[in-house]
Amino acid sequence: MKTTIEEGAPVVTLINVFTVDPSKQDALVHLLDDATEQVMRHLPGFVSANIHRGLDGRHVANYAQWASREAMEAMLTNPDAQHHMRIAESMAQAAPILYHVASVHRRDGN
């Protein structure tokens, strides 16, 4: 299973960086996995979620792609999604920001 990052792809990207106590990092990763599989993945416009574990133990990042800003904002009003987000926010401080891909650079130029 893989996600692609590409200039001009028809997605918006939500990068959510969570700051978490190291004792709760594992639990937060599992919560985000479960929320994605049980709820987010089935919502209109969901494209991908990519959960990252900080090497410092104190952060978790979700790099998520949605088909449009409207689809992402509709997710925020979904009761099941809100339920999971409330649990995440009780465990960690979230910093979600919405982006467009500006440029992609690779070593090999491909």
Next chain:
Amino acid sequence: MKTTIEEGAPVVTLINVFTVDPSKQDALVHLLDDATEQVMRHLPGFVSANIHRGLDGRHVANYAQWASREAMEAMLTNPDAQHHMRIAESMAQAAPILYHVASVHRRDGN
């Protein structure tokens, strides 16, 4: 040109979220593009850099992949890389965090 995010890929991921005055967002995107093309791309262990423009005007994120933590840390000591990082830090507040990919979820399960 595209980047892939995959569980178990032999990379570490540096997500650097910059907070910037909206009047400087464009300049920061261009600086990161130039730094990547002129310097980072040619350093040992560079895999990809993916520059993201915040829809709020106030953020820029670099989702960068390196072959190893050691390669990323060696970059931090490179004088040309340091030169570009100093300019970026004079324009914006940087919040770099290093991650491993924990999981990838897609709508279609592929």
